[in-house]
Amino acid sequence: MQPCEVCGNRYEGAFTVTMADGQAHVFDSFECAIERLAPRCAACNCRVIGHGVQHESTIYCSAHCAREAGISGLADHN
Ligand SMILES: [Zn+2]
Numbered sequence: 806m807q808p809c810e811v812c813g814n815r816y817e818g819a820f821t822v823t824m825a826d827g828q829a830h831v832f833d834s835f836e837c838a839i840e841r842l843a844p845r846c847a848a849c850n851c852r853v854i855g856h857g858v859q860h861e862s863t864i865y866c867s868a869h870c871a872r873e874a875g876i877s878g879l880a881d882h883n
Pocket residue numbers: 809810811812813814832833834837
């Protein structure tokens with residue numbers, strides 16, 4: 806069993822997350838997976854663990870933050 810790539814813990818409930826590009830990551834908890842994989846909002850710097858909104862390659866946690874960053878025309882997912 807491989808250790809968690811964030812904290813190094815070896816845990817029998819560890820799981821692998823495979824990204825769209827085929828890269829596999831091993832974690833012992835969702836907390837560690839979020840720490841490593843979740844993007845950060847470009848406006849408020851919080852972790853984006855929901856859908857978020859994307860403008861070109863920039864990710865925001867909400868349409869509100871996109872507007873704060875001066876981007877119009879984005880709406881929250883309903
Ligand atoms: Zn971990």
